[in-house]
């Protein structure tokens with residue numbers, strides 16, 4: 406996935422915060438959206454290793470940073486501890502982090518393969534295989550039908566962003 410991770414992260418975080426039973430102050434909502442955006446691209450930090458150290462020897466989707474069990478192991482225990490201590494901002498921060506990382510892996514598994522059941526099953530799973538038709542590899546993805554899904558996600562996020570800002574602008578006008 407090329408362009409839709411951040412917009413998808415924005416959408417799922419906004420949706421989650423809207424459905425939350427907790428209410429947060431404006432600056433805490435902004436923090437949580439920021440955390441969501443950060444986590445929506447976090448697994449791709451492995452591209453630095455892929456280009457600088459691994460010399461593009463292995464597909465970066467096979468690294469531990471693209472393996473669900475790694476993120477579950479990191480976030481699940483803190484999530485339970487914070488849930489017991491009932492710190493709502495910290496709990497929501499961890500849930501938003503985990504949710505966005507998992508969404509990243511889910512979206513990646515449309516046109517790439519992810520080790521969803523590792524270490525139980527060492528086979529990776531993906532929805533479609535993008536055929537390598539062009540020498541410049543990004544073109545294979547940009548001209549594949551799955552890229553339309555990315556365009557749809559970006560469009561939905563832009564619409565949602567515009568809607569939210571016009572609502573906020575109306576509220577400010579009513580208050581002043």
Ligand SMILES: [Zn+2]
Pocket residue numbers: 448449471509513
């Ligand atoms: Zn990725």
